[in-house]
Amino acid sequence: MMVKTLKTTVFFGTVLFCVLVALGGRALSEQATPQQGSKKLPRAYEGAPPLIPHDAEARKGVCLACHEFGVAGAPIVPHPTRNHFCLQCHVGQDLSVKAFPAVSTEEDK
Amino acid sequence: MTLSRRELLKTLAGASAAILASPDALLPIPQDLAEAAETAEEWKKSPCRFCGVGCGVLVGLREGKVVAVKGDPEVPVNRGLLCIKGYSLPKVLYGRDRYNVPLLRQGNKFVKISWSQALDIMASKFKEAIQKYGPESVAVYFSGQTTIFEGYAINKLMKAGIGSNNVESNARLCMASAVTGFYSTFGMDEPMGCYDDFELTDTFFVWGSNFAEMHPILYSRMVERKHQDPNVKIVSLQTYLNRSTDEPADIVAIFKPHSDLAIANAMAHVIVKEGLINSAFIEKHVTFKKGLTGIGYGVEDNFEFGRAAKSDWKTYSPFADKPQPISFEEYKQFLETYTPEYAEKLSGVPADTIRQIARLLGDPKRKAVSCWTMGFNQHVRGTWINNLVYNLHLLTGKIAEPGNGPLSLTGQPSACGTTREVGVLSHALPGGMFIANPEHRKKTAHIWNIPVEKISPRPGYHTMEMFRALDRGDIKVIWINTTNPFQTLPHVGRYRKGARKGGERFVVVSEVYPSETARHADLILPSAMWVEKEGMFGNTERRTHHWFKMVDPPGEAKDDLWQIVELAKRLELGSLFDYGQAPLQKALFEEYRHFGQGSGKDLAPYDVYAKVRGGLRWPVVEGRETRWRYREGFDPYVKKGEGVRFYGQPDGRAVIWARPYEPPAEQPDAKYPxxxxxxxxxxxxxxxxxxxxxxxxxxxxxxxxxxxxxxxxxxxxxxxxxxxxxxxxxxxxxxxxxxxxxxxxxxxxxxxxxxxxxxxxxxxxLDAYDPISKQPDFKKCAVRIEKA
Structure with missing residues (x-):
């Protein structure tokens, strides 16, 4: 049962990935539009978890379809025992969003 | 505790080896973590400052700044892992608009002033209001992110010094119903079990909590458990599909808001009907009771149960349940209504699914852990729904032992450690004691070394009434610290306007960044945060953590404990915090420790927490922490031969409550569907x-x-x-x-x-609340939507 679920997940995940590649990395949801395709994003600091340079919300639950074995150049997860809750450390990025708050003035303070 | 780079690398390597070798090895340390050790010159221990899970972090420091964090592999809570909020800790201190000077409102602008001006103004506003209108005209509103030292100090300043019990914490919005649930069922606050249950159980029940997003690290322990043992089952009961209903949940039940009351009673119905109860446990350790019903929703000012006419705060009496003992037979009669089919009608969850869930919980071959947070607590019947889940564990005897137990998750890092244990609430005193109890006031006055008459016997305003009183003008001066009520209160439009109505109102806000609350302030005090000060927090599983100050706050920002003591001095109450040459934090903690000693809430000496990585779970007796309370062999308060004793209750028995389904304060209708x-x-x-x-x-x-x-x-x-x-x-x-x-x-x-x-x-x-806990319900009101 478990194996079957996993196989199904991998299969559909791969199919979805192909669709996403075909779409040229365009977002499926409004939030967190990927701007950088497969480019690596700089980490917050050395040792911080890598950020996700593509839409993570739309590919929810299928991370391992690519990242387990490095399909299409995707980075392979270096921590195989922690593969079941990717999105609690790795988050997507909408690079069109500016720092918060947008303007910082004395009046705002 | 300070580690050099070399020592850290050694610790990381050693810890991962040790964890791998241990039978409950779950989260070995990723290889690349050790590499990150190069970023910092020095590493020190601290808890994370975000949620109630209470992860341990190692804080990387370089040239007086926090430059990195990593999960502390030696802390059993998180074993080296953090969530993205935790990994973001180094950056939270260095936002470009940090407050670094005190600011006073002049019209629509804020002008910079000095600390002595700021504190003089604040003190004069407090004095003026107290002289003209009495101590009940001033109030403080602190936080579940307030440290134990700060919470203890503000409680003492208000209750022992100023003589006002108007001391509240934002934890009222977060866990008040959990507290009243614990008191009514067990006679004592906080969970009996701990996180160790996650590796020891085989069945999880998650109720109305998006656990995956809100308590990520603890959730990952559950997921790992499931992946290690396919026999483990996870039941996720939610009001919508979210990350906590994703794989690997086995049973997902989506119920209509508020119908959890009916589902929990229907589960009890099935457990009783199908003989899944533990009769021996019930006979020895349980009593049955019913309480008042039709208790209202608190939407009116000064809401009081059973009072038809408009009430007044001067004569206000807080809700008091009238518990009546009932027999097991009467309880069974009460359950008759709650067939799974009846619960299906109210909840939309198929009756067969409810049966299936109930059977899993009742299965004598299985263990059971239940978890919940705001879905239960922010609920106009929050106390009841907490009671109802305890019923399930008491009926089956699956409680207070390894792998078996209900675990009320808490939202904030020190809602337990500070608000609940120190009693930073308008009806509470430190160590789980109450304002209204003369014996408790006596004990408190003795420890505080003040005449007992100093402590007012009348509970102060609870949070919703506190902000209603500010709106009406009954409260003149309020100090809001480490929290943002003008964004978080329900029906906040009223309270935002109320704060700016002018007159004699004066709103002081201690903050780190501009917030909606700071924008409503008359005076803004720039605070230190997290490792810019020394602190102690207490998490969900009764674990008390300590950390030292590591870096300086920006500009003139000052820590909240300093602010409290400076205010006290200006109110001629500085003697409350005069401990001679002793370091203030240590002195405060050692004094505070007296409250819990011998009462089942024993804490270790300050110096122990200062050293121990990951803290300790109370009661700490003779240097040993307690993982399971109320159980012989684990809890030093249970005598040999007693087996189980719920010693919070005078008869040592926990209560199974007959609590009915009652509708919420507002439901969708034709206009707001x-x-x-x-x-x-x-x-x-x-x-x-x-x-x-x-x-x-x-x-x-x-x-x-x-x-x-x-x-x-x-x-x-x-x-x-x-x-x-x-x-x-x-x-x-x-x-x-x-x-x-x-x-x-x-x-x-x-x-x-x-x-x-x-x-x-x-x-x-909607600002409706549970009349028992006074916690508002943020989870349900009626709305309509349209394209804007």
């Missing part, structure tokens, strides 16, 4: 005041969307990304529609997170 439920997202902490200043977190979730069911959206011509107005009888917001992604809401429900100050969803929510 949808349920609104509010909550959080993983990436942002509460109102986003801190986390939105971290670019990576802001870019992950830049704004709060409204999640709408695709069918509801289609009927109104709304597409993903469209602007939508969400409107209730109280107010409205406009934001973008989202139909899928991390959440999928059922038909008839919309969900909006509350972190976004530009999407003030609390303008829309």
């Amino acid at each position: 949808l349920w609104l439920t509010t909550g959080r997202v993983l990436e942002h902490w509460h109102t986003g005041t801190i986390t939105r200043r971290v670019l990576e977190l802001h870019r992950a979730v830049p704004f709060a969307a409204v999640w709408i069911n695709p069918e509801d959206a289609g009927a109104l011509g709304i597409k993903a990304g469209d602007s939508v107005r969400v409107q209730s009888r109280r107010g409205e917001i406009v934001t973008k529609a989202q139909l899928d992604g991390r959440n999928t809401v059922p038909k008839g429900v919309v969900f909006v997170p509350f972190f976004d100050e530009n999407v003030l969803i609390n303008l829309v929510t």
Whole structure:
């Protein structure tokens, strides 16, 4: 049962990935539009978890379809025992969003 | 505790080896973690400053700044792992608009003033109000993120010095119903079990809590457990699909808001009918009771149970339940109504699913852990639904032993350690004692070395009444610290206006960044945060952590304990904090420790917490922490031969409560046809005041969307990304529609997170509360939506 679920997940995940590649990395949801395709994003600091340079919300639950074995150049997860809750450390990025708050003035303070 | 780079590398290597070798090895340390050790010159221990899980972090320091963090592999809570909020800790201190000087309002502007001016003004406003209107005209509103030292000091200043019990904490909005649930069932606050149960149980029940996003590290322990043992079952009962209903949940039940009361009673019905009870346990350790019903919703000012006419605060008497003993037979009669079919009608969950869940919980071959947070606590019958889940564990005897037990998750890092244990609430005293109890006042006055008459016997305003009193003008001066009520209170439009009505009102706000509350202040005090000061926190599983100050706060920002003591001095109450040459934090903690000693809440000496990585779980007796309370062999308070003793209750028996289903304060109708439920997202902490200043977190979730069911959206011509107005009888917001992604809401429900100050969803929510706990319900009110 478990194996079957996993196989199904991998299969559909791969199919979805192909669709996403075909779409040229365009977002499926409004939030967190990927701007950088497969480019690596700089980490917050050395040792911080890598950020996700593509839409993570739309590919929810299928991370391992690519990242387990490095399909299409995707980075392979270096921590195989922690593969079941990717999105609690790795988050997507909408690079069109500016720092918060947008303007910082004395009046705002 | 300080580690050099070399020592850290050694610790990391050693710890991962040790964890791998241990039988409950779960989260070995990733290889690349050790490499990160090069970024910092020095590493020190601290808890994370975000949620109630209480992860241990190692803080990397270089040239007086925090430059990195890593999960502390030696802390059993998280074993080296953190969530993205935790990994963002180095950045939370360095937002570009940190407050670094005191600011005084002049018209619509704030002008810089000195600390001595700021404190003089603050003290004179306190004095003036107290002289003219009495001590009940001043109030303080602190936080579940306030440290134990700060909470203890403000409690003492107000209750022993000023003589006002108007001391509240934002934890009232977060865990008050959990507390009243614990007291009514067990006679004593806080969980009997601990996180160790996660590796020892085989069945999990998650109730109305998006556990995956709100308590990520603890959730990952559950997921790991499931992946290690396919026999493990996870049941996820939710009001909408979210990350906590994703794989690996085995049974997902989506119920209509508020119908959890019916489901829990129906589960008890099945357990009793099908003989899944543990009769020996019930006979020895349980009593049955019923209480008052039809208890109201607290939407009116000075709401009082059973009072038809408009009430007055001067004569206000807090809700007091009238418990009546009943027999097991009478309890069974009460359950007759709650057939799974009846619960299906109310909840929409198929009767067979309810049976299946009940059988899993009742299965004598299985263990059971139940978890919940705000879905239960922010509930107009929050106390009852807490009672009802305890009923299930008491009926089956699956409680207070390894792998078996209900675990009330807490939201904030020190809602337990500070608000609950120190008693930073208008009816409470430190060590689980109560204002209204003369013996408790006597003990408190003795430890505080003050005449007992100094402590007013009347409980102060609870949070909702406190802000109603500010609006009416009964409270003149309020000090808000480490929290953002003008974004988080339900029906916040009223309370925002109330704060700026002028007259003699004076609002002091201690903050780190501009927030909605700071914008409503008369005086803003710049505070230190997290490792810019020394602190202690207490987490969900009774674990007390300590950390030392590591870096200086920016500019003239000062820690909140210093602010409290400086105010006290100016009110001629400095003697309350005069401990001679002793370091203040240590002296305060050692004094505070007297309250719990010998009462089952024993804490270790200050010096022990200062040393121990990961803290200790109370009661700490003879240097040993307690993992399971009320159980012989684990809890030093249970004598040999007793087996189990719920010693919070005079007869040593826990209570199974007959608590009925009662409807919520407001339900969808023709005019407002949808349920609104509010909550959080993983990436942002509460109102986003801190986390939105971290670019990576802001870019992950830049704004709060409204999640709408695709069918509801289609009927109104709304597409993903469209602007939508969400409107209730109280107010409205406009934001973008989202139909899928991390959440999928059922038909008839919309969900909006509350972190976004530009999407003030609390303008829309209803300020109804549980009359027992006084905790408001943010999870349900009636709204309509339209394309904006």
